[in-house]
Amino acid sequence: MLDVGFAAADEPCLRADAARNRARLLEAASRLIAEHGVAGVTMEAVAAAANVGKGTVFRRFGDRTGLLMALLDHSSRTLQADFLGGPPPLGPGAPPLERLRAFGVAVLYRSAEQLDLQLAALPEPTRRFAHPSLRFLQTHVFVLLRQIVPDADCELLAQTLLAHLDPALVHHLTRQRGMPLERLERGWIDLVARVTRTEPPRPPC
Amino acid sequence: MLDVGFAAADEPCLRADAARNRARLLEAASRLIAEHGVAGVTMEAVAAAANVGKGTVFRRFGDRTGLLMALLDHSSRTLQADFLGGPPPLGPGAPPLERLRAFGVAVLYRSAEQLDLQLAALPEPTRRFAHPSLRFLQTHVFVLLRQIVPDADCELLAQTLLAHLDPALVHHLTRQRGMPLERLERGWIDLVARVTRTEPPRPPC
Numbered sequence: 001m002l003d004v005g006f007a008a009a010d011e012p013c014l015r016a017d018a019a020r021n022r023a024r025l026l027e028a029a030s031r032l033i034a035e036h037g038v039a040g041v042t043m044e045a046v047a048a049a050a051n052v053g054k055g056t057v058f059r060r061f062g063d064r065t066g067l068l069m070a071l072l073d074h075s076s077r078t079l080q081a082d083f084l085g086g087p088p089p090l091g092p093g094a095p096p097l098e099r100l101r102a103f104g105v106a107v108l109y110r111s112a113e114q115l116d117l118q119l120a121a122l123p124e125p126t127r128r129f130a131h132p133s134l135r136f137l138q139t140h141v142f143v144l145l146r147q148i149v150p151d152a153d154c155e156l157l158a159q160t161l162l163a164h165l166d167p168a169l170v171h172h173l174t175r176q177r178g179m180p181l182e183r184l185e186r187g188w189i190d191l192v193a194r195v196t197r198t199e200p201p202r203p204p205c
Numbered sequence: 206m207l208d209v210g211f212a213a214a215d216e217p218c219l220r221a222d223a224a225r226n227r228a229r230l231l232e233a234a235s236r237l238i239a240e241h242g243v244a245g246v247t248m249e250a251v252a253a254a255a256n257v258g259k260g261t262v263f264r265r266f267g268d269r270t271g272l273l274m275a276l277l278d279h280s281s282r283t284l285q286a287d288f289l290g291g292p293p294p295l296g297p298g299a300p301p302l303e304r305l306r307a308f309g310v311a312v313l314y315r316s317a318e319q320l321d322l323q324l325a326a327l328p329e330p331t332r333r334f335a336h337p338s339l340r341f342l343q344t345h346v347f348v349l350l351r352q353i354v355p356d357a358d359c360e361l362l363a364q365t366l367l368a369h370l371d372p373a374l375v376h377h378l379t380r381q382r383g384m385p386l387e388r389l390e391r392g393w394i395d396l397v398a399r400v401t402r403t404e405p406p407r408p409p410c
Contacts, residue, residue: 004268126329129377143288155393156369157399161379164361172334187361194362194400 001045022060026074038116041067071116072121074132079110083140096147097198100161104188106157107165112181114173118167129148129159137162148196157195164191225319227265229255231279234272239249243321244274277326281338284315292393301352302403309393312370317379323372334364342367348362353401362400367404369396 028050032040041141043064047054061067089102111118123131138158145154145161163169164187173179194202237245248269252259266272290394293299294307316323328336343363349357355408368374369392378384398405 009227022385050275074292097349122330125373126376128373130381147273153388153392153395155398156389158370159394160365163371163374164365166368168330168333169364171331171369176335183358184361190358191362191365191400194402195396197399197402 018096021052021056025052025057025060025067026071029071030075033071033117034113038068038120043067068117068121072091072117074134075110075114076087076136079106079134082106093129096144097192097196100144100148100192100196102139103144104165104192105185107137108170108181108184108188111165111167111170115167115171115175119171135161137165145196148198161191164188167194214216226257227263229353230265230272231255231276234276235280238322239318243273243325248272267332273326274324277338278313280319281341284311288310297384301342301349302401303398305346305349305353305397305401306394308349309366309370309397313375313386313389313393316370316372316375320372320376320380324376327373339367340369349401350401353403366396366400369393394395 013113029041032045032049039062043057043061044054046067047057048056053189057067061070082090083103084089084100089098089105091099094102122128128134141158141161142154145152145157149157164184168185173184175183189200192198217332232245234251237254238252245290246269248262249264251272252262261297262272266275279315285296288304288308290296294303295311296304299307327407333339345364347359348361352358354362369389375389378389379386394405397403
């Protein structure tokens with residue numbers, strides 16, 4: 001089931017209209033989540049929203065879990081592409097400190113958008129930190145940190161920075177304690193400055 | 206079930222020999238965990254190790270879950286007593302920065318000792334950060350941080366510091382990635398220095 005999300009990458013010969021179809025289904029599912037939460041995503045609702053037959057959705061994703069995993073994977077790949085090859089400051093070209101700031105802000109807003117989906121997909125505690133999607137984020141933060149504070153224990157500091165972006169923490173702070181996301185964003189910028197022992201950027205005039 | 210752990214505090218008239226009995230059972234259970242892991246803790250094994258009848262263990266804790274919760278609660282209360290009234294640097298009397306360092310080291314070593322127990326008792330993601338046992342740790346770190354960096358967003362920084370002590374992270378780093386606990390301890394001291402923008406303490410000669 002889980003490999004459905006990788007279909008686009010693993011099947012270079014996937015016909016162009018099938019790929020477009022798949023993208024349309026994922027966009028429709030994203031809209032449904034934004035409007036009605038994860039509970040609003042059923043195979044029927046996605047088919048209706050994308051204007052295709054229900055059978056197409058089942059053929060493409062197998063079942064609802066397959067669809068949800070494909071959604072997360074799709075969004076994770078988009079973010080990954082932005083880090084690795086998108087425009088600065090998220091992508092290459094900006095100084096590592098600016099890239100690190102932009103990274104956290106991008107992950108925070110993505111988490112906030114997909115909170116229910118990400119919470120539903122969190123692995124159990126003993127597998128949480130070894131999960132491939134988190135490993136990718138760890139590596140990216142580690143590589144940036146090593147350029148900024150090469151003498152520090154960047155593996156541990158990367159974990160600390162990522163903890164600020166943990167979907168369960170974002171859920172707790174925004175929904176259970178009513179903090180605006182802007183406060184978490186300011187907190188990220190401040191945390192990056194402290195951890196790297198640099199000055200925070202000046203606020204825009 | 207969950208209130209069994211609070212029995213000692215809620216029942217001031219608990220007869221002294223019953224209290225001693227309870228303490229002996231909890232000590233026996235702790236030893237069993239240290240030797241055989243959480244799986245080694247059965248009501249029968251605890252009764253045998255404490256040299257009492259099985260009925261006594263059931264009367265005192267109800268069932269195995271009650272016993273495990275009582276164990277965690279007992280250890281949490283001991284730690285709490287050390288923070289609030291024990292000798293410095295953990296307890297009052299030392300400067301807040303030294304207390305904060307000592308706090309993390311104490312929590313780390315306690316987590317490492319009780320890792321299986323703490324992992325088994327971790328609440329599900331949407332309740333993880335609101336759990337009473339974590340709330341107490343958050344408040345303690347928050348109060349110390351506010352004395353050290355009064356102008357910072359100490360609520361968010363407290364979350365960041367505590368994330369370094371998360372049992373699931375300690376499990377991942379020590380058991381899945383083979384890091385020695387001493388590295389996590391050095392990481393804590395370093396993190397406290399960065400977050401508070403202070404110099405790390407000199408290593409002992």
